[in-house]
Amino acid sequence: MATGTFDIIHPGHGYYLEESKKVGGADAHLVVVIARDSTVRSRKRIPVVDEQQRLEVIKMMKPVDEAYLGSETDMFEIVEMIKPDIITIGSDQNYNIDELKKQLLERGSNADVVKIEGYKTSLLDSTCKIIKRIKDMEFDEDIFKDC
Numbered sequence: 001m002a003t004g005t006f007d008i009i010h011p012g013h014g015y016y017l018e019e020s021k022k023v024g025g026a027d028a029h030l031v032v033v034i035a036r037d038s039t040v041r042s043r044k045r046i047p048v049v050d051e052q053q054r055l056e057v058i059k060m061m062k063p064v065d066e067a068y069l070g071s072e073t074d075m076f077e078i079v080e081m082i083k084p085d086i087i088t089i090g091s092d093q094n095y096n097i098d099e100l101k102k103q104l105l106e107r108g109s110n111a112d113v114v115k116i117e118g119y120k121t122s123l124l125d126s127t128c129k130i131i132k133r134i135k136d137m138e139f140d141e142d143i144f145k146d147c
């Protein structure tokens with residue numbers, strides 16, 4: 001199981017999903033859980049792309065076998081439903097892995113937790129960096145006349 005916001009898809013998301021699938025081995029079945037809009041607002045920022053569109057895009061990605069929206073109130077609810085062997089988190093997710101494993105055990109899950117690291121080849125390797133770059137640009141109004 002891979003989890004994340006997946007707002008403004010960029011190569012880092014593809015890398016994360018490919019590596020998450022590899023962690024599970026040759027016959028891995030990758031399930032992706034997309035954070036709900038309300039969760040993104042409370043933990044990060046206002047999402048640019050709404051949850052239904054983010055879900056549809058993730059379902060189209062090659063490494064993904066299934067994708068679901070997470071719970072708005074209990075992040076472990078979907079874990080209890082899917083019962084994954086491994087849960088991956090992205091390099092930008094600030095969870096204490098030992099604490100997360102403890103919480104999973106308390107909820108009856110023996111899932112291992114793996115942080116996917118290693119993708120840092122672009123100045124635009126995160127959604128926040130892309131948003132910042134757009135905000136910093138000076139725009140010619142004619143560029144957006146058809147938008």
